[in-house]
Amino acid sequence: MIRQSEQVNYEVDNHNMVVHLPKELDHHNCLTVKNNTEQIMDETYINRIIFDFTHTHFMDSSGIGVLLGRYKRMMGIGGEVAIYGVNERIKRLLHLSGISKLIRQYETKEQAVRG
Amino acid sequence: MICVKGILSGYHESEGDIMMQEQLQASIKSETFKLEMESKSHNEEFARVVVAVFMTRLDPTLEEIEDVKTAVSEAVTNAVIHGYQGKEGKIYLEVSAKDKTLCVCIRDEGVGIEDIAKAMEPLYTSLPSGERSGMGFSFMEAFMDEVLVESKPGEGTTIKMKKTMGQDPFE
Numbered sequence: 001m002i003r004q005s006e007q008v009n010y011e012v013d014n015h016n017m018v019v020h021l022p023k024e025l026d027h028h029n030c031l032t033v034k035n036n037t038e039q040i041m042d043e044t045y046i047n048r049i050i051f052d053f054t055h056t057h058f059m060d061s062s063g064i065g066v067l068l069g070r071y072k073r074m075m076g077i078g079g080e081v082a083i084y085g086v087n088e089r090i091k092r093l094l095h096l097s098g099i100s101k102l103i104r105q106y107e108t109k110e111q112a113v114r115g
Numbered sequence: 116m117i118c119v120k121g122i123l124s125g126y127h128e129s130e131g132d133i134m135m136q137e138q139l140q141a142s143i144k145s146e147t148f149k150l151e152m153e154s155k156s157h158n159e160e161f162a163r164v165v166v167a168v169f170m171t172r173l174d175p176t177l178e179e180i181e182d183v184k185t186a187v188s189e190a191v192t193n194a195v196i197h198g199y200q201g202k203e204g205k206i207y208l209e210v211s212a213k214d215k216t217l218c219v220c221i222r223d224e225g226v227g228i229e230d231i232a233k234a235m236e237p238l239y240t241s242l243p244s245g246e247r248s249g250m251g252f253s254f255m256e257a258f259m260d261e262v263l264v265e266s267k268p269g270e271g272t273t274i275k276m277k278k279t280m281g282q283d284p285f286e
Contacts, residue, residue: 024160026156026159026160026188026192027156027159027188027192027195027196028156028157028159028160030246031156034246058181058184058185058188060185060188060189060192060251060254061189061192061247061248061249061250061251061253061254062192062247062248064248064250065245065246065247065248066246068246068248069246089178089181093185093254096250096253096254096257097248097250097253099248
């Protein structure tokens with residue numbers, strides 16, 4: 001199942017959901033990502049969310065908020081959040097905020113899906 | 116007559132040229148632009164891109180541009196979410212470049228901040244339900260050399276940030 005909305009694609013396969021993030025992840029774009037992922041999680045049984053940062057070159061603290069929100073929800077049901085394709089800049093933001101300790105980072109989609 | 120005038124003006128021109136050049140150099144050293152925009156979430160991107168383009172005259176590194184973009188994004192997002200709480204309002208952006216230093220001032224006339232020190236604490240957010248990370252001010256402080264916050268409840272908030280190019284500790 002693939003859903004599309006405002007340059008954000010969602011792939012749901014079994015219990016995994018891959019969220020292909022937009023070029024810029026700020027407060028404006030975060031609202032779309034948040035609402036869509038919540039809706040999909042309500043309709044399906046997902047215990048693993050994988051965020052694809054391959055095409056994302058800008059993120060601010062709003063992006064951290066979205067990751068944190070999804071992490072909390074996954075923790076509540078014993079699931080997990082993973083990310084892949086993160087550039088050096090965004091890695092630094094994840095590190096500064098401390099969220100890099102909570103979320104697993106992978107290099108490629110295959111690795112992230114395999115877990 | 117025309118010839119004399121030509122010679123005279125020619126003479127003055129060379130003197131004027133030097134003056135013009137001096138003025139030009141002075142104006143290159145310090146330039147300012149001001150922008151007024153609606154408090155809308157799509158203006159977060161607009162503001163950071165405008166500042167990024169303006170600062171290229173300081174010959175910044177890509178890292179420095181990203182630092183400033185993140186800080187501007189945080190400040191404008193704060194004005195939209197916290198200052199005006201999603202309601203209508205104006206955000207004022209004033210940016211100046213002098214020598215190698217960029218100054219960014221972002222002002223709103225929103226609700227203001229009760230306790231500035233608390234607001235600036237990492238992970239603190241006044242909107243826990245809004246899925247905010249509470250890292251806004253921390254990122255501004257991490258990426259800019261200087262961050263100054265002035266605020267009064269009911270009157271609004273002004274954030275002044277400075278960054279001097281060519282001194283990135285990560286290089």
